[in-house]
Amino acid sequence: MIFTYNKEHVGDVLMVIVKDSKGGKLAAERRGQAARVFLSETGETVAWNIFAVSELITVKGSGQVTLTDEEVAVLNTVLTNEGFTESLINDAAPKLVVGQITALTPHPNSDHLNICQVKVGTDTSIQIVAGAPNAAVGLKTIVALSGAMLPNGELIFSGSLRGEKSFGMMCSPRELSLPNAPQKRGIIELSDVAVVGDAFDRAKHWQA
Template identity: 60%
Template sequence: MLFTYNPQGVGDVLMVLVADSQGQAVEVTKKGAIARVSRVDNQELVAWNFFQVSEHLQLEGSGQMDLSEADLTVLNAWLEAEGFEERVANFASPRFVVGEIVEMEAHPDSDHLNICQVAIGQDASVQIVAGAPNARVGLKTIVALPGAMMPKGNLIFPGQLRGVDSFGMMCSPRELALPNAPQKRGIIELPEATPVGQAFDPTKHWQA
């Protein structure tokens, strides 16, 4: 789950993004100061809105929030008190990680896209459709996995490109808002020795 807080732009509301609505109509069930957002067609949980959250948590800054286990305990007690059965939780692993392209083939319906199999950890890989001109087998780069929020605020969800499933995005320095990023197309290229699955850290993974 992705937690965001923007008191200046939105107000004192902690927004918890759970899933992509995939363009389907949503409905809101509100109990007290908590709103549950779900799809109309299948009731799948899409998001939570916790209003007046500062009465329960001390949040600093704005944008994507990293909540502690103590924070989650407070939110889950709040959910229980209002009669909701679901609970909130952090992602089990980082959303921005080092990945390595281990297989790549041309997209059958595009002259510039490639279908890449990208290792993101021990015995873990994802398929990503990408148009980066420097993509190649063996390249290590930074991968934004589903649930990631990019610096500009856009969210990464599973989707399709020209009919092929894609489960993340390989990132350019510019997309990651890295200092002095080159203003050209191309995903970030990391040294061969960089461990696959390592959480993204600009101090480790970028040198302008």
């Protein structure tokens, strides 16, 4: 679940993205301070808009933001009061983390993609299909997990590339809008002292 807020360009609206719409036709229903966005064909909810959200909670930051469980409870009260039966589930875990490639095999249906097994926590590994030319076993980098939103607004969801499942993305400096990012292709290369699973910290993990 992605919480995103941009008061300057969108207004005082908290957008809550529940799942990837995959380009499906969308419809919406608004009730008071909340609107549900759903797939026209199935009725499945893909997003919520909470209007005049600053009247309800204090949203800190712009772009992808994190909320406390207490703040999400306030929003759920609004949904209930407006007659919606669904509720929001908070996930405050970091979505940009240090990862390490532990295995890499060529994609069977591509001449430039690799299927990578990437450790993103003490006991957690995920599969990521990547085309970075510098991807290599042992490399530590920054991983955008499913549910991340990049600085350019791109949303990261689990999916597949040419028939192989992929559960995130390994990021280049440009994709994270880092200062003085090199213009060549390739994912971020972190030092060996970077700790797998740590949340991405620009000051800590990037020296321009």
